[in-house]
Amino acid sequence: NKRVLLARRPEGLPKPSDFRLEEVTIPAPKEGELLLRILFLSLDPYMRGRMDAGESYAAPVEIGEVMDGGTVAEVVVSRHKDFVKGEILLSYSGWQSYALSDGQGLRKLDPAAAPVSTALGVLGMPGFTAYAGLLTIGRPKPGETVVVAAASGAVGSAVGQIAKIKGARAVGIAGGLAKCAFVLENLGFDAAIDRRAPDFARRLKEACPKGIDIYFENVGGAVWDAVFPLLNDFARIPVCGLIADYNMSAPFPGPDRLPVVMDQVLTKSLTIRGFIQREFADQRPAFYSEMSQWIRGGRLRYREDVVDGLDNAPDAFIGLLQGRNFGKLVVRVL
Numbered sequence: 640n641k642r643v644l645l646a647r648r649p650e651g652l653p654k655p656s657d658f659r660l661e662e663v664t665i666p667a668p669k670e671g672e673l674l675l676r677i678l679f680l681s682l683d684p685y686m687r688g689r690m691d692a693g694e695s696y697a698a699p700v701e702i703g704e705v706m707d708g709g710t711v712a713e714v715v716v717s718r719h720k721d722f723v724k725g726e727i728l729l730s731y732s733g734w735q736s737y738a739l740s741d742g743q744g745l746r747k748l749d750p751a752a753a754p755v756s757t758a759l760g761v762l763g764m765p766g767f768t769a770y771a772g773l774l775t776i777g778r779p780k781p782g783e784t785v786v787v788a789a790a791s792g793a794v795g796s797a798v799g800q801i802a803k804i805k806g807a808r809a810v811g812i813a814g815g816l817a818k819c820a821f822v823l824e825n826l827g828f829d830a831a832i833d834r835r836a837p838d839f840a841r842r843l844k845e846a847c848p849k850g851i852d853i854y855f856e857n858v859g860g861a862v863w864d865a866v867f868p869l870l871n872d873f874a875r876i877p878v879c880g881l882i883a884d885y886n887m888s889a890p891f892p893g894p895d896r897l898p899v900v901m902d903q904v905l906t907k908s909l910t911i912r913g914f915i916q917r918e919f920a921d922q923r924p925a926f927y928s929e930m931s932q933w934i935r936g937g938r939l940r941y942r943e944d945v946v947d948g949l950d951n952a953p954d955a956f957i958g959l960l961q962g963r964n965f966g967k968l969v970v971r972v973l
């Protein structure tokens with residue numbers, strides 16, 4: 640049984656030495672337990688926060704503990720009445736190749752309905768984040784302009800496509816030409832802007848001739864600076880993530896922009912509303928049924944970036960925090 644532990648708390652961008660790989664014997668399930676073999680591990684930006692000490696919206700991983708994470712697993716031994724060998728489950732087993740479970744918090748997956756890895760992406764937590772955040776807080780109307788960054792990624796790709804399904808115009812921001820081409824041609828956004836281009840702010844303005852009605856905030860940082868002056872009156876801003884800031888360990892540089900932001904919140908009647916997807920848990924059944932239909936009908940596409948081997952999880956995770964992933968990042972564990 641291979642597993643990846645948190646070796647030390649990172650300063651800034653995590654390094655490979657902040658993780659430790661170890662091999663231990665495969666555990667044996669007791670009565671009422673299951674032994675799971677992990678097939679896929681999800682790598683997600685929130686894991687950076689779990690590596691730090693102190694309160695976030697979830698408890699930190701302790702040093703020497705297995706890194707947390709969502710997984711798709713197969714039952715190899717069941718001593719639990721509700722599960723049988725061979726079933727495929729969504730579990731939260733972390734960065735390891737085998738895990739025990741007492742049956743709590745597991746969801747059975749139907750491999751005939753969709754590739755099982757999608758339970759970690761488009762049909763799982765990130766897809767649901769896009770769906771609930773955009774529809775509940777963003778509330779797109781036909782003809783409005785919706786802007787989202789990390790647009791080729793797990794959340795952003797779904798945000799733009801759902802915006803299109805609702806009749807809005809979707810403008811994606813992504814890092815590099817290959818991702819922009821994908822967002823435009825494969826995902827069908829109306830425009831895609833490279834956040835790494837030197838004239839990024841000007842290009843974004845050109846792509847939003849009628850201003851921005853919804854900015855789905857995934858990144859913060861320089862992207863937010865370019866978006867902010869383009870916001871229309873009554874714009875809605877679901878604040879989903881701020882990945883540009885996750886590795887900041889020093890105070891933010893530059894002048895204090897809060898007074899300017901608050902002035903615009905007031906005079907433009909902006910709605911800025913943060914959320915953690917689980918607050919919308921009651922919408923999960925609607926999400927699952929609508930999203931599955933959109934995928935089947937070819938109206939919503941997704942891309943996975945599959946990395947082979949648990950040994951490669953730390954490097955892939957470090958890459959995610961720098962935009963090296965291209966699509967929903969998952970590790971094929973075995």
Ligand code: NDP
Pocket residue numbers: 683684685764765768788789790791792793794795812813814815818834857858860862878879880881882883884914915916917959960961962963964965966967968
């Ligand atoms: P992605 O699959 O989009 O991967 C992360 C992407 O972020 C990278 O590929 C890169 O895209 C972009 N990125 C990385 N660093 C920067 C930077 N400094 N500035 C701008 N962009 C950057 O990840 P997810 O779709 O899983 O997550 C997207 C966001 O949603 C994250 O902020 C995450 O924390 C948040 N989230 C929030 C949830 C909630 O409940 N509130 C739930 C799930 C996710 P590119 O190269 O194209 O710029």
